[in-house]
Amino acid sequence: MIDRLSPEEIARNLKTKIIGSTIHIHEQTTSTMDSAKKLARTGFKNGTVIFAEEQTHGRGRSGHSWSCQKYKGLLLTILLKHTIQPDYLCLITGTISVSITETIRETLKLPAEIKWPNDILIYGKKVGGVLVALEKEPKKQPVFLIGIGININTREKELPGQTRLPATSLAIEKKEVINRNLFAAALLQDIDKWYFILKNEHYRYITERWKEFCITIGEKLTITDGGKDYTGKVIDISNNGGLMLRLKNGEIKTFRGGSATIKS
Numbered sequence: 474m475i476d477r478l479s480p481e482e483i484a485r486n487l488k489t490k491i492i493g494s495t496i497h498i499h500e501q502t503t504s505t506m507d508s509a510k511k512l513a514r515t516g517f518k519n520g521t522v523i524f525a526e527e528q529t530h531g532r533g534r535s536g537h538s539w540s541c542q543k544y545k546g547l548l549l550t551i552l553l554k555h556t557i558q559p560d561y562l563c564l565i566t567g568t569i570s571v572s573i574t575e576t577i578r579e580t581l582k583l584p585a586e587i588k589w590p591n592d593i594l595i596y597g598k599k600v601g602g603v604l605v606a607l608e609k610e611p612k613k614q615p616v617f618l619i620g621i622g623i624n625i626n627t628r629e630k631e632l633p634g635q636t637r638l639p640a641t642s643l644a645i646e647k648k649e650v651i652n653r654n655l656f657a658a659a660l661l662q663d664i665d666k667w668y669f670i671l672k673n674e675h676y677r678y679i680t681e682r683w684k685e686f687c688i689t690i691g692e693k694l695t696i697t698d699g700g701k702d703y704t705g706k707v708i709d710i711s712n713n714g715g716l717m718l719r720l721k722n723g724e725i726k727t728f729r730g731g732s733a734t735i736k737s
């Protein structure tokens with residue numbers, strides 16, 4: 474029997490203030506980011522979540538694609554009316570990465586970790602990711618489209634080949650089938666909690682938790698930003714979610730998630 478996502482099942486035990494105020498589930502879409510963009514322009518209740526069982530053009534960060542077998546993952550976009558200083562944008566990605574990681578750890582007792590800024594890994598293999606887009610219209614509050622992709626019940630042979638990082642799913646790591654409706658509800662509940670921490674500008678609380686989960690701290694790596702490469706050791710995550718690197722010449726440089734990508 475195919476385990477399908479159901480708005481009623483997801484909403485059943487949900488006690489969120491904003492996230493999941495309305496839940497839409499599409500059998501197929503190009504990308505939940507496209508569906509969310511349309512909704513953002515036509516009107517929606519703050520915190521609306523769009524899930525899709527299948528995406529024909531799923532997108533990842535930095536122009537990568539995101540593919541997932543039908544009925545096997547969680548593919549969703551949350552629409553959030555939120556205003557944040559441009560310098561703090563990367564914190565949105567951090568907040569959601571923290572939520573996904575915390576939900577996996579707490580509900581499944583799996584050692585999920587974050588590769589800054591948005592890769593969710595288990596034992597070094599990628600299980601999920603976050604993609605944030607911003608919809609701005611004159612005289613209107615900006616709308617954040619928060620895309621989340623998690624491999625839930627994907628089997629080894631169904632994982633996408635040739636990915637930047639090796640891939641895995643929660644079911645592979647847990648060695649059992651996961652109830653996607655229950656996991657989705659736990660995730661939305663956790664995002665709601667962290668979203669209020671963000672909304673109340675308790676940024677330090679977010680970066681502290683992010684650092685606790687982040688495998689990138691202490692690593693020696695190369696970051697590409699604005700077409701230039703920077704090599705150094707990661708020393709911290711800044712108050713606004715940037716990655717702080719001590720370069721070879723001793724200079725400390727902070728990189729923002731929106732433009733910087735880790736090369737090695």
Ligand code: BTN
Binds near residue numbers: 528533537591602604
């Ligand atoms: C990444 O790791 O690069 C981000 C992956 C984000 C994938 C999700 S799936 C739901 C939403 N729709 C998309 O097309 N992308 C995001």
